[in-house]
Amino acid sequence: MKWFRLSLQLNNFPINRAEELLHQIQEIPEHKYREYLEGQRESILKFHIENNEFYRQFCPTQNCKNWADVPVMKKADLQQPLQNRISKGFSSRKTTYVGKTSGSSGQPFIFAKDRFAHALSWAGFNNRYRWHGIDLNKSLQARFYGIPLDFYGNVQERVKDRISLRRRFNIFNLSDEKMQNFLQRFKNTKFEYINGYTSAILLFSKFLKNKSIILKEICPSLKVCIVTSERLFENDKILMEETLGVPVLNEYGASEVGLIAFENREKEWIVNSEDLYVEILDEHNNILPFGKEGRVVITSLYNKAHPMIRYDIGDTGILSEESSFKHPKLQKLIGRTNDIAHLANGKIVPGLTFYYVTKTIITDAGDIKEFVITQTAMDSFKIEYVSETDFDKNQVQKITAAIQKYVGKDLKVNFERKHTLQRSKSGKLKQFTSLI
Structure with a gap:
């Protein structure tokens, strides 16, 4: 087929x-x-x-x-x-x-x-x-991507994965325990290739190095x-x-x-x-x-x-x-590089995870012109954005809920509207930066 x-x-x-x-x-x-x-x-x-x-x-x-x-x-x-x-x-x-x-x-x-x-x-x-x-x-693809956590989006992606011969490795949590689970899946499944975010696969590679493991030796089909x-x-x-x-x-x-x-x-x-x-x-x-x-x-x-x-x-x-x-x-x-967020509970979250957070503030009206997210402490994040108006209460709650869902709970999120955002010498914005 x-x-x-x-x-x-x-x-x-x-x-x-x-x-x-x-x-x-x-x-x-x-x-x-x-x-x-x-x-x-x-x-x-x-x-x-x-x-x-x-x-x-x-x-x-x-x-x-x-x-x-x-x-x-x-x-x-x-x-x-x-x-x-x-x-x-x-x-x-x-x-x-x-x-x-x-x-x-x-x-x-x-x-x-x-x-x-x-x-x-x-x-x-x-x-x-x-x-x-x-x-x-x-x-068969080993897919190192995130996945929507809302019911409809999650089911839709999993159905697409099944039909498209993709098996999802959820990168929202890249702790050693989770990566041990990843390793077991490679032992049990004939994956032919890995596809996904650079930072997530790099973290998995570092995990393998610490374990003195070469992945192809346990998954020869790769x-x-x-x-x-x-x-x-x-x-x-x-x-x-x-x-x-x-x-x-x-x-x-x-x-x-x-x-x-x-x-x-x-x-x-x-x-x-x-x-x-x-x-x-x-x-x-x-x-x-x-x-x-x-x-x-x-x-x-x-x-x-x-x-x-x-x-x-x-x-x-x-x-x-x-x-x-x-x-x-x-x-x-x-190209664009993304840092990694380290949380107080030991959870490690790739910066690309914030793609799933930012989807909550992308509106067809295009009122959010630009934004950047900065981790200022283990439990604190700052979102700077350019918009015609300040975020209202509902928008703040929606974004905060998305961060709790995709990143972690008990996190502090501060919002700051600006007229312009600081850019690199090349004129680009870096969506996520960790100061930790």
Whole structure:
């Protein structure tokens, strides 16, 4: 049974058509690939100017005749009701996939993808995973992610996990006792790969090192580990490969655009040039040549439901001088890192856990512009946010309850509204920081 394909088809995502198009794109020869990219980016630009009122105002026709003049889209531009940003003909949930960004940059918003574009993203993931012997239709995944704790969200995720051949390792508590339970599951289950947050898998790797255990020796079916959502440092990668006993691969993606880059067998980060157009821009929005460091700006070439055109994702990177239009390579990425929260009761919580907390304050109205969370003491956290108004009593109670559910009880949470938040030199926000 091809579970991956079946799960997408049951949800009306045309994966067969998406895989067929992906194959056709990959067959385009190198000397014609620039023509393909430029033609497709002009096509999606024209579509949104003609069919999306929000984008027509953002990019008036007379100002967007040349690609270099097309304005760069910031996350703040998208923090308004989704109904204002949706394209004509895609207002129904039947025609679109609607999701929320994680808010790991501190700037959350709701987005939409048409069902074909979403299927094309998944076709790309499966194609890259096959580079390393992983088939989403039959390979069992050990999934180091969080999970919603509300009844409906929890059941929904578990059903999706079951259909998608994923077995969830709950990272909300990474104590030694819990990781011992993780170890037992690997002994009893034929997992083929690990996928999840870098910080959570790193903590598990350190646990294995302290126990002098190599994971592949107790789970021989394991082939690779794929880390995502947080930056992987080289020293950490070495430790993880030693303790897991398998290659550790970098996956770079974002929910709103899909797969951006993936590591091949030669340890090169191959950029997705099939359904995305990736540029590196300087601070004045000038296009930089290969080998120069700048802002990562992405165009989704097939998403007709919502414009993602010259979208500044909030990262800084370099495309290798060895890159071509068909085979761009990511030489360097300054991604987002997250600290770990240590609680007085010994509980260890990865910073990405706060993704599940921030979902409680992401509203379609886009009234929360930015936020950061800081752990100031073992039992104390501070949330600084930019908004038109102060949090009301109900919002405070909702956020506090979410922290108690996902992080721990008897914690103090202070809220501080600000006009602006302090940023790093690169201009990015770090969503979570621990001062402990």
